Amino acid sequence: MMDVMTDIPPAPPSPPLSPSQLATLAELGEERTANVGDVLYRVGDRSYPFMAIREGEVAILDAAGNEIAHHGPSNFLGELNLLSGQTVFVTAVVTEPLRYIAVERELLRSVLFEDGPLSDIVLSAFIARREALQRVQGLGLEIVGPRSSEATMRMLEYARSNRLPFTWLQSDEGLDPASLPVVRLPGGPELRAPSTGEVYRALGIGRELERHEAVDLLVVGAGPAGLGAAVYGASEGLSTLVVDSTALGGQAGSSRRIENYLGFPAGISGSELTSRAVSQARKFHANLASPYRVLSLEPGDGRHVVRLEDEREIVARAVVLASGAQYRRLPVDNLSEYEGISVFYAAGPPEAQLCGAARVGVVGGGNSAAQAAIWLARGGALVTLLHRRADLHETMSDYLVHDLERYGVAVRDRSEIAELHGTDGELEAVTLRDGERLSFSFLFLFLGAQPCTDWLDASIARDEDGFILTGSRANTDNLLETSVPGVFAAGDVRAGSTKRCAAAVGEGAMAVQFVHAHLAVGSRA
Numbered sequence: 001m002m003d004v005m006t007d008i009p010p011a012p013p014s015p016p017l018s019p020s021q022l023a024t025l026a027e028l029g030e031e032r033t034a035n036v037g038d039v040l041y042r043v044g045d046r047s048y049p050f051m052a053i054r055e056g057e058v059a060i061l062d063a064a065g066n067e068i069a070h071h072g073p074s075n076f077l078g079e080l081n082l083l084s085g086q087t088v089f090v091t092a093v094v095t096e097p098l099r100y101i102a103v104e105r106e107l108l109r110s111v112l113f114e115d116g117p118l119s120d121i122v123l124s125a126f127i128a129r130r131e132a133l134q135r136v137q138g139l140g141l142e143i144v145g146p147r148s149s150e151a152t153m154r155m156l157e158y159a160r161s162n163r164l165p166f167t168w169l170q171s172d173e174g175l176d177p178a179s180l181p182v183v184r185l186p187g188g189p190e191l192r193a194p195s196t197g198e199v200y201r202a203l204g205i206g207r208e209l210e211r212h213e214a215v216d217l218l219v220v221g222a223g224p225a226g227l228g229a230a231v232y233g234a235s236e237g238l239s240t241l242v243v244d245s246t247a248l249g250g251q252a253g254s255s256r257r258i259e260n261y262l263g264f265p266a267g268i269s270g271s272e273l274t275s276r277a278v279s280q281a282r283k284f285h286a287n288l289a290s291p292y293r294v295l296s297l298e299p300g301d302g303r304h305v306v307r308l309e310d311e312r313e314i315v316a317r318a319v320v321l322a323s324g325a326q327y328r329r330l331p332v333d334n335l336s337e338y339e340g341i342s343v344f345y346a347a348g349p350p351e352a353q354l355c356g357a358a359r360v361g362v363v364g365g366g367n368s369a370a371q372a373a374i375w376l377a378r379g380g381a382l383v384t385l386l387h388r389r390a391d392l393h394e395t396m397s398d399y400l401v402h403d404l405e406r407y408g409v410a411v412r413d414r415s416e417i418a419e420l421h422g423t424d425g426e427l428e429a430v431t432l433r434d435g436e437r438l439s440f441s442f443l444f445l446f447l448g449a450q451p452c453t454d455w456l457d458a459s460i461a462r463d464e465d466g467f468i469l470t471g472s473r474a475n476t477d478n479l480l481e482t483s484v485p486g487v488f489a490a491g492d493v494r495a496g497s498t499k500r501c502a503a504a505v506g507e508g509a510m511a512v513q514f515v516h517a518h519l520a521v522g523s524r525a
């Protein structure tokens, strides 16, 4: 007898497959039947085929046997792991006699690349199902370790940024600190103090790099800029490898809703946008490898050597640096629950609209915080600017300090946030370090961004904050070329770039044009 859990938010139902789509799948796959009680796949399996249901019903269960979804005729089984090759997180059991079409994973991938409407239905459902699975307790990885263990916290952050379903058991009872965290994989196997790469590959995801690789184009970072470069590089015939130390998708993958990306008037979640970009890069045979941290770049004459963790090295004829920047976050618990819903890192028209007549906190003492506060106040929000120092003039331009007053922004000196309060990502209030509680519905953080460039040496010229110089500032005619010929920079890591997804994608695409020009000169020489 199965339990039915009613408190799990289900994935939105996917549109049914049309008769012609079922016919397309039938041409590729195999017609099969199954009886009530048959298990089609179970937690921990390495793989399973895509299954489109002609008749009958299937229940999807978590490891404890709780039903988390149900699929019937013209629907299909599967989620993101069908594309990534990840270990299976759920069990599928037949509940009504079943007639279905089974399509092997590789064949499914090829049809998704060719058939736009089918790809839209299947990909959107896979992504929505993964988002729903991430909210199910007791599913996926089990990560065991206390909050005080840095390695445990790193593993949790890694699972979050890779959108892996996981459960965290805050305990170290009977565990040797050197073995933390303990990571239990779906289906049972257990790893002690594994690296993120070991977990990733134990789940069956991601290509393992050889000790030595040689490519035309190496892209460092798989955020929007790196994925943009990968799609254009690979589709234009360059052998292209992208490496990322954390998660395919970069920061954009962590944005709950991107409202200003061209072509998505209703907005799109960062994970959907970047999952689609990753699929597109794979379609053109770009190689994507993660988690691999790049440790150094040794420029060469026509060949650059990039060294990674684990003593791997990649020799590339051209390199695009797209390692992004990290926005400084508030050191408070549960921040990620609020990010993208009521805590933001940029204030544009959608945010101004959202915040009209609401109490809003803007945190930061620089000009960007002031500009955001004024923008939000002009949009009708009741804005308080909080900053750490005694006097705003120490960090902000005079005219902006005056404008804050002019637009009625309240300023609180020496104020630091210690705690956030709210439910389901909706902020209600904050507590300051001195214990005072302030009611805010939204918070905007302008604590500065740090470029991910500490691994580069002085051969790549950078500005005083560490952002990479390109074009005339690096003494080259090519807009995105760095001080080293054949090494380009794109996206947030580049000095003077617009810190936005669309700009990053555009720069990644543009960098490939410069790569072609560079390689053409090299081959004529």
Ligand SMILES: Cc1cc2nc3c(=O)[nH]c(=O)nc-3n(C[C@H](O)[C@H](O)[C@H](O)COP(=O)(O)OP(=O)(O)OC[C@H]3O[C@@H](n4cnc5c(N)ncnc54)[C@H](O)[C@@H]3O)c2cc1C
Residues within 6 Å of the ligand: 220, 221, 222, 223, 224, 225, 226, 243, 244, 245, 246, 247, 248, 249, 250, 251, 252, 253, 254, 255, 256, 257, 258, 259, 260, 261, 292, 293, 294, 295, 322, 323, 324, 325, 326, 327, 339, 340, 345, 346, 452, 455, 490, 491, 492, 493, 498, 499, 500, 501, 502, 504
């Ligand atoms: C919460 C949040 C919400 C946002 N919302 C919006 C929005 O609504 N609209 C918008 O336009 N923009 C938004 N942004 C900004 C947008 O996400 C960034 O401008 C964009 O992601 C920049 O892309 P990028 O590829 O340059 O860098 P990133 O997305 O930062 O990607 C860089 C990648 O490089 C990898 N990397 C770093 N160092 C190394 C190394 N040594 N070796 C290997 N890999 C490395 C990182 O792991 C990362 O995956 C938001 C940002 C955040 C944080």
